[in-house]
Structures are given as structure tokens and as C-alpha cells.
Amino acid sequence: MKSLNRGKVEAQKLLHLCGLDDVIDLELDFFVAGLITVGLDVLLIEEEMANCDGKIIFGEKKSIIKVNSKIQFGQRKRFVVAHEIGHLLMHRNFELPEDTFANFNVIEGMENTLRNGKQELEANEFASELLMPENLFLKEAMEKKFTPSLIKELSEKFRTSLTATVYRYLQHSQLHPICIVFIENGRVKYWKKSEDLKVWMSDYNKLPPPSDSVAMEYLQKDYDFIYTLEEKAQTISKSTWFKLNQYDEDSDFYEYCIPTKRYRTILSIIWED
Template sequence: MRSVNNARLQARKLLDDCGLDEITDLDMDLFVAGLVVAGHDAILIEEELSNCDGKIVFGNNKAVIKVNSKIQFQERKRFVAAHEIGHLLMHRNMQLPDDTFTNFNIIEGTENTLKNGRQELEANEFASELLMPENLFLKEAKGKKFSPLLIKQLSERFKTSLTATIFRYLQFEQLHPLCLVFIENGKVKYWKKSNDLKVWLGDYTKLAPPSDSVAAEYIQKDYEFVYKLEEKAQNINKSTWFNLSEYDEDTDFYEYCIPTRRYKTILSIIWEN
């Protein structure tokens, strides 16, 4: 998608204009204050927002980026701020809605699930590249066995949420093939997989996840964390999520879930060793 590639290029250009390789160790309010160097006058504030996680207000001379102070985790606040910076650079003359949780959980190919989905996808891609630059992310992830622990280590390295980190991981064909399934209010909303993962997902869109899936366990437990880190990769059958042809063997796969109880969502990650 051309617009997605442009968003990534915009993030790299911004880093170059600011003379930075990454912003991992910078507070986001300081980074936003310094954007005047790149020709963008803005400030970032945290305040309690109703029914949204972030928003941008364009003025005649200055933009105000607002991040909901009620967000619990700093990693999520960083991504919200980076997302709004993407709007600042790419969508100044467009009518934009306030950004909600759902806006930050779309991936290429699923942006049609949201109104203004293209702009939201672009802002997400911008934020991913800004917080997790491609060259640095691949340096940290390439050649390492995929596991929940690896995603935790990457999220700590770049100060990003587990969800943002796993979405970023999926973008690179050089890394381990994955299938991601996003579940909201007990129903599969959308899914996406690596091209190298030669499987066919069952027809679960708008339906509950399979009864023998790990995702179903989390729904039954009201989105509480069922497994500890070393147990998060649970063994499942290939047929749990995927259709088998007459020539397929029902081999071992793994499923790892990231639940968000507040929003009743689950991100299910499925892979084969």
C-alpha cells in the first residue's frame, strides 16, 4: 500500500531531520516540543479525556496533542502520542475523529473496518516506524527463536506495548511466520498472517473463536491472565484454527494470547515451530 510506505518514510525523515536514530530514551513531551526543529510547532499534554485515548487539535500556529492521562501504561501513552504526531505530519487539513482503542489495533488490509481507516492505518504505521525503526527492530529480532519472551524483550527494548510490538513483528517477512487474530467482545473481528505461513484460517470472522483455542480459555476466564510467561505459548492442533485439506497432517502449533480486559479484546498469536 503506497500510503503505508509513505507513512514509514515520513517517520524516517522526521528522525533524520531531528538527527536521531531512535527516540526510545526520550520523553514524548520533550520530543514533541523539539519538533519545531523539523518545522512542526506542537505541544503534548496529558489530561483526562472522555471516550478516547488521544486527539490532536490544530490551531493557526500551533497544534496540541492530547493523551488520555487515564491510560495505565506508559508504553501505550507513547504509542498514542506517536500516532498523533503521524496525524500532525500527514493529515493536517483533514477532518479526524478522536482516537479510540480500536484505532490503534488495525493492520494493513483491515483498515476498512473503521471510518477514516486509511488515515488511522497511516498514523499507526508512522508510529510503529518512529518508535521501532525497521533497521533497529530487525537487528534485535532477526535470527532469534519466536516466543512470548522474545516479544516481551522487544517491547522492553523499544518501550512499546506487547500488542504494538507483535503487530510490528508481523510486518517483516524475514522473521518467523505468524497468524494474528483480533477478537473483540467474544467475536473474531479480523485476522492477518505472514505470507510464508501456508495455512487457511477457518471461517470465524464475526463468530466466537474455536472452543479448543487458547483465546476461548481467556474469554471463559473473563480476560484474566490464565498463563504465566513461561506457559503463555500453549500447544494446540493445526486444526484448532486452520482448515485441513485431505493431504494435510494435523501437526502441532502454538497459541499465545494478549488479553485486554478493559476493552474485552484478545490478540491471539498462532505459529508453528
């Protein structure tokens, strides 16, 4: 997809210009300050913002990236900053809305659900490539069994949120096939699966998740954490989320949920061993 390629290529170009393979060990405020050496004069400011996680203000000579100081997790702030750098490089001549939580969750094929969806998709892909370079990500994830522990390990390695790490994992067809379902305010907003996961999703768009799903357990517990890391991969039936045709037998799948109480969202990851 053209927009995805653009974000990825621009991130790779920037790393090359800066003489870096990755930014894993760099604090992004130092990285942003150093962009002046490649002709980008940018000021990074953290301040309290209402209903907004990040924004960019373009200036003729200097631009300003603002990040909401109320964001609790450093991994999330890093993604917001990287996302805004993507806007800086690719979208100077566009009128962009303020970035909110929903903007950072858009995935390929879902860009039409947002205003300026294409630009948000490009900025997200830029941020993913900047923070989790493809070659390094694949090196860390390849030939490893998919588990919640693997996502946690990758998240810690790249200093990214669990959610951003899962989205990055889904982008790579070389890795274990998974399906993700994004649930907001108790309703399924969208889903996407790896091409190699040969299943047919039941129609849950705009509906609550299935009554026997792990996602429903989290809704019933008001988004509180239910399981320890070792227990987060809960066994479910294939028929919980997927349609069975006349030749299918029901079988065991696994479901792992990442709830975010502040935003009343759940990211559900479903896979088969």
C-alpha cells in the same frame, strides 16, 4: 502499499531532521517540545478524556496533542503520542475522528473497517517506524526463535506495548511466520498471517474463537491472565484454527494470547516451530 510507505517514510524523514537514529531513550514529551526546532510548534497535554485515547487539534501556528491521562501504561501513551504526531505531519487537511483503542489496532487490509481508515493506517505505520525503526527492529529480532519471551524483550527494548510489538513483528516477512487473530467482545473481528505461513484460516469472522483454543480459555476466565510467561505458548492442534485439506495431517502449533480486560479484547498469536 502506498499508505504504509508514506507513514514509514515520514517517520524516517522526521528522525533525520531531528538528527536522531531512534527515540528509544527519549521521553516523548521532550521530543514533542523539541519539534519546534524543525518548524513544528506543538503542545502536548495529558487530560482525562471520555471514550477517547488521543486527539490532535490543528492550529494555524500551534497544534495541540491531547492524550488520555487515564491510560495506565506508558508504552501505550507513547504509541498514542507517536500516532498523533503522524496525523500532524500527514493529515492537516483531513477531518479526523477522536482516536480510540480500535484505531490503534488497525492493520494493513483492515482500514475499511474504520472511518478515516487510510489515515489511521498511515498514522499507525508512522508510529511503528518512529518507535521501532525497521533496521533496528530487524537487528533485534532476526534469527531468533519466536516466543512470548521474544515479544516481551522487544517490547521492553522499544518501550512499546506487547500488542504494538506483535503487529510490528508481523509486518516483516524476514521473521518467523505467525498468524494473529483479533477478538473483541468475544467475537473474531479480523485476522492476518505472514505470507510464509502456509495455512488456510477457518471462517471465524464475527464468531467466537474455537472451543479448544487458548483464546476461548481467556474468554471463559473473563480476560484474566491464566499462564505465566514460560507457559504462555500453549500447544494446540493445527486444526484448532486452520482448515485441513485431504493431504494434510494434523500437527502441533502454538497459541499465545494477549488479553486486555479493560477493552474486552484478545490478540491471539498462532505459529508453528
